[in-house]
Amino acid sequence: xxxxxxxxxxxxxxxxxxxxxxxxxxxxxxxxxxxxxxxxxxxxxxxxxxxxxxxxxxxxxxxxxxxxxxxxxxxxxxxxxxxxxxxxxxxxxxxxxxxxxxxxxxxxxxxxxx
Amino acid sequence: xxxxxxxxxxxxxxxxxxxxxxxxxxxxxxxxxxxxxxxxxxxxxxxxxxxxxxxxxxxxxxxxxxxxxxxxxxxxxxxxxxxxxxxxxxxxxxxxxxxxxxxxxxxxxxxxxxxxxxxxxxxxxxxxxxxxxxxxxxxxxxxxxxxxxxxxxxxxxxxxxxxxxxxxxxxxxxxxxxxxxxxxxxxxxxxxxxxxxxxxxxxxxxxxxxxxxxxxxxxxxxxxxxxxxxxxxxx
Numbered sequence: 001x002x003x004x005x006x007x008x009x010x011x012x013x014x015x016x017x018x019x020x021x022x023x024x025x026x027x028x029x030x031x032x033x034x035x036x037x038x039x040x041x042x043x044x045x046x047x048x049x050x051x052x053x054x055x056x057x058x059x060x061x062x063x064x065x066x067x068x069x070x071x072x073x074x075x076x077x078x079x080x081x082x083x084x085x086x087x088x089x090x091x092x093x094x095x096x097x098x099x100x101x102x103x104x105x106x107x108x109x110x111x112x113x114x
Numbered sequence: 115x116x117x118x119x120x121x122x123x124x125x126x127x128x129x130x131x132x133x134x135x136x137x138x139x140x141x142x143x144x145x146x147x148x149x150x151x152x153x154x155x156x157x158x159x160x161x162x163x164x165x166x167x168x169x170x171x172x173x174x175x176x177x178x179x180x181x182x183x184x185x186x187x188x189x190x191x192x193x194x195x196x197x198x199x200x201x202x203x204x205x206x207x208x209x210x211x212x213x214x215x216x217x218x219x220x221x222x223x224x225x226x227x228x229x230x231x232x233x234x235x236x237x238x239x240x241x242x243x244x245x246x247x248x249x250x251x252x253x254x255x256x257x258x259x260x261x262x263x264x265x266x267x268x269x270x271x272x273x274x275x276x277x278x279x280x281x282x283x284x285x286x287x288x289x290x291x292x293x294x295x296x297x298x299x300x301x302x303x304x305x306x307x308x309x310x311x312x313x314x315x316x317x318x319x320x321x322x323x324x325x326x327x328x329x330x331x332x333x334x335x336x337x338x339x340x341x342x343x344x345x346x347x348x349x
Contacts, residue, residue, distance in 0.1 A: 003145060003146070004144075004145035004146070007145060008140050008145060012133070012136050012137075012140070015132070015136060016129060016132065016133060016136075019125075019128065019129055019132055020125065020129055023121070023124070023125035023128060023129070024121070024122060024125045045136075048145065049139075049143050049149070050149075050153075051145065051146055052146060052147070052148050052149075052150070053146035053147070057245060058156075058157065058168070058169040058170055059167055059168050059169070059243075059244070059245070060157070060160070060161045060167055060169060060311070061167070067157055067169070069149065069150045069153040070153055070156055070157065070169040070170045070172075070173055071152055071153050071156070071173060073170045074170045074173040074174045074178065077170060077174060077247065077249055077250075078174065078182065078185040078249060080249070081185075081189060081249045081252070081253060081331060082185060082188055082189055082192070084253070084335070085188075085189050085192035085193060085196075085334070085335070085338065086192055088192070088193075088196055088338050088342065089192045089195050089196045089199070091342070092195075092196045092199040092200050092341070092342070093199060095199075095200065096199055096200070
């Protein structure tokens with residue numbers, strides 16, 4: 001029960017925190033930090049859904065019979081690297097935006113207002 | 115300001131909706147309960163079918179090999195887009211004096227660089243036996259280059275060589291899949307013998323593909339770091 005609260009609670013907290021940062025912050029760098037936090041929260045959420053009580057890492061061996069679900073781990077393995085690359089691309093776009101508008105505040109960038 | 119108030123309200127509404135969805139997922143998935151459906155087949159028959167000990171690797175490379183090819187393509191596109199977005203940016207920041215890192219850092223980097231490359235190669239060569247694989251191994255290799263860039267701002271990595279290795283390895287990945295298509299009528303079919311599980315030469319084409327992915331991810335992320343450096347003496 002305690003581990004349920006810790007893992008589900010912290011992943012939901014990370015996801016909510018990321019969404020709040022992305023939606024309410026005005027600085028583009030802070031919004032990307034929020035995206036990164038959201039990414040970590042989603043990964044943690046997938047991994048903790050795949051956990052099975054008493055399970056070990058899904059590396060088959062004679063000594064271990066109970067293993068955790070390998071499918072979410074396989075998904076998250078690639079998602080982490082893709083997340084890094086997409087984050088770097090977003091930062092590159094921010095570099096270009098700063099070069100053009102001279103500010104990172106989205107309230108002052110007229111073309112990006114919502 | 116009126117707009118800010120409106121924005122915050124919409125933020126809170128979306129926040130609540132996402133929270134409700136997450137809660138409905140959590141309430142149907144008790145933590146630690148056995149919920150495996152698809153995973154059961156992989157765990158039971160994976161080792162016999164493929165000969166690889168690490169089930170995660172088996173899923174990434176064989177059962178969902180096409181998906182992994184797509185993910186590698188996404189990574190390639192992100193790295194290429196970053197290069198395209200930042201093209202021409204570094205020309206404006208010429209003649210900026212850079213301070214080198216201290217002697218301790220630069221000497222230590224010289225010793226650590228080959229070790230980190232070796233460790234990354236170890237991770238992706240043993241991907242079918244131990245935790246790890248091509249993606250983490252490639253990232254470890256990229257960290258070696260990051261350390262080099264941090265220690266010496268004038269360090270030079272040829273972008274041409276990086277793109278050549280990246281492209282060759284990506285083509286070899288597709289060719290490996292096409293050989294499986296030719297021999298067994300299935301794209302990315304494992305055409306090599308499975309071997310005995312637990313040894314280095316086992317798992318069919320898993321080690322081959324993971325070495326390719328490791329080199330590809332390593333050179334892609336190195337190119338990405340190279341593009342993100344403030345200015346460069348190459349161009």
